Amino acid sequence: MTDDQQANVNEFSCAAIFGASGGIGRAWTENLANNGVTVWAGSRSGNVPQEGDVRPFAFDLNDEATIEQAASLMQSRPPQLIIAATGVLTLADGTGPERSYRGLRPDIMAQVMALNTIGPAMIAKHMLPLLDRHERGVFAAISARVGSISDNGLGGWHSYRASKAALNMLIKNFAIELRRTHKQAVVAGLHPGTVDSELSKPFQGNLPEGQLTDPAEAAQNLLAVLRGLTPDNSGEVFDFAGKRIPS
Template structure:
């Protein structure tokens, strides 16, 4: 039985990733969320909701990562044995008083630190506690949701300073972790995943600009990411992949 952890299971993509993996009854899925009691599939036998500390359940996660709480749930989940897949499906583009910046004059310490906290620091702290739990005797993967706009090479439009930079920082954190992880565990992969533009609260204010056919349902995005993850080989370590399986340049 493959053991899968989805962090951010109450989000649009996270919830669909839980469903995508749990459809295979040979998988056992840990659905990590700040509001596990609200998850639609709590009663399924191969899904175990795991509660995270955090702010109000109906507000974005904007507080500093709780290192002690992540250590707690890592011990809880790790006690059952090695992990095959760990996916961090959290992210932030906008929130109360925070929006993608169109120019330098819109930058603030508050918005930069908050967006970096959610998009880069939090996945890194999850990696700290969960990469050591990856299975060593068979292929295993740690992945986090990134974004195409985090590519420095592919940035031709500018703007969205905090979001772009936080995803670029995430990509570097994942790349660095991939090198360390491979030294200790030759069968482990560490990768970033770009789900495309998904019909969710994160993209809602910007959906009118999305080309026809490029706004994906969360279910479609999760199914694509599931397929991509299960197709990756050793050469994928440290890279970022889009929903269509194509590598994204740094």
């Protein structure tokens, strides 16, 4: 770890994790809390780690008012690191990604966009104003390599791909806007790889050996990536190895 990266570690004295009950969100919360960071840990269920200085809150991606209330709560202890560790691949009723355009349904597309794009956008809307205008601050959202348009050689998974591509555009937009007032801020998308979680479970059967990552390892990898980003990287999407994913 470079001196700059070590300095960035120390700057994260407070973090906010939206989606702290999920596999990687829980791992992020535990990692940060165990390293002395105050963590605002949010979930719909309220099932978040209870260790260190963890401060639970409730929110619903489909209810903007709950996100606004969470941001208001954090004004007493604003985070320098904000992570939207949210997203959906398979819906609660078991509906998975479409393999063909023939399977497209407007109601399913709307649900996927609401959870993967609009929800994180509302988190950004209410949380970005909490970042200090003169200090380093980071906002990150879980994206995916399949959201890259130029890297798409297989097609399929239409709603999921489209929702992540739209999220990536919003990340770029937010970075441009925030740069005008927050010179030290970073807005980034993160591709964690295939993490052993409920999201990936239906698709783990055909994975090559060694491609499935433990949530704790994935969280550690992505924290290392975030700590190495500078304002020059704002608006881009990075994978778990710190490599930029093309738009």
